[in-house]
Amino acid sequence: MNSFDREYEGQLAAFRDRGVIRLEGLIPPEKVEAAVNAARDRMSPAGIWEDGGWLVDHLRQAPINEGAKFGRKLKGAPEFDELVVGEIPNVVARLLDDRPTFCGMAVPQPLFTLPNADSWEVPHNVWHLDVPRLPDCGIPGVQIFTFLETVAPTGGGTLVVAGSHRLLNGNERISSKNVKRRLKDEPYFRDLMSADTPNRQRFIDEVGHCGDVELQVVEMHGEPGDVYFVDLRVLHTPAPNATPVPRIMLTRRFFLESQREAIYGDDNRETMS
Numbered sequence: 001m002n003s004f005d006r007e008y009e010g011q012l013a014a015f016r017d018r019g020v021i022r023l024e025g026l027i028p029p030e031k032v033e034a035a036v037n038a039a040r041d042r043m044s045p046a047g048i049w050e051d052g053g054w055l056v057d058h059l060r061q062a063p064i065n066e067g068a069k070f071g072r073k074l075k076g077a078p079e080f081d082e083l084v085v086g087e088i089p090n091v092v093a094r095l096l097d098d099r100p101t102f103c104g105m106a107v108p109q110p111l112f113t114l115p116n117a118d119s120w121e122v123p124h125n126v127w128h129l130d131v132p133r134l135p136d137c138g139i140p141g142v143q144i145f146t147f148l149e150t151v152a153p154t155g156g157g158t159l160v161v162a163g164s165h166r167l168l169n170g171n172e173r174i175s176s177k178n179v180k181r182r183l184k185d186e187p188y189f190r191d192l193m194s195a196d197t198p199n200r201q202r203f204i205d206e207v208g209h210c211g212d213v214e215l216q217v218v219e220m221h222g223e224p225g226d227v228y229f230v231d232l233r234v235l236h237t238p239a240p241n242a243t244p245v246p247r248i249m250l251t252r253r254f255f256l257e258s259q260r261e262a263i264y265g266d267d268n269r270e271t272m273s
């Protein structure tokens with residue numbers, strides 16, 4: 001075992017088991033500070049960052065595309081590119097057994113959500129995959145997420161179903177829509193994706209099962225500098241933001257070079273790049 005694998009041994013095993021891990025403080029503080037400041041600087045002319053604080057209360061009832069409008073202002077900051085070089089590609093490479101990868105988008109993608117909810121629960125809708133299940137593929141790549149502001153629990157961090165990457169792996173291509181359709185045959189996913197299911201906090205607090213696969217909803221929250229690594233087979237969804245501050249995250253997808261054709265090579269492409 002090399003020194004890298006020794007350092008991350010537990011995390012590598014957790015990643016294979018759950019399809020999601022968080023490495024705290026992975027990005028050097030000076031890069032984090034530059035990126036956070038760049039995000040705030042871009043929000044300042046838009047009038048929602050002023051004198052060291054967020055001014056977003058008046059936007060609480062704003063239509064959903066208002067948040068997207070602010071998110072677009074974050075696109076292309078060079079400070080964001082700097083966050084995802086260095087240790088992140090090294091970890092991704094190890095999670096993919098050092099096989100060559102390519103990025104689905106030229107630059108990392110900001111994820112921005114205004115405060116938009118008075119209360120918070122695990123959503124029943126918008127669960128999806130960015131990549132179909134690919135025949136005889138195993139893991140097709142890794143998506144990383146980091147934070148450009150502190151994202152507290154209930155603060156709009158992306159939700160994933162840990163363990164879901166272990167389901168429906170076979171020798172056929174299955175679209176995101178059909179993965180969902182098939183998963184709904186299982187009580188865990190039928191309940192998760194039904195608006196009629198009460199007590200939705202249990203999806204986070206308790207471990208569910210599908211056969212011998214353990215499943216649990218994980219809410220991404222953390223500090224700038226922390227990084228989540230997610231198997232691209234993991235079911236995920238955007239979440240409401242019930243805190244008084246915007247949710248600002250950054251994501252990037254690393255795909256296996258060997259799957260380029262399967263991912264991009266036909267009209268069936270599903271990636272969000």
Ligand SMILES: O=C(O)CCC(=O)C(=O)O
Pocket residue numbers: 111112130156157158159236237238239251272
């Ligand atoms: O947290 C979000 O806005 C959703 C992110 C997402 O679905 C994705 O990046 O694939």
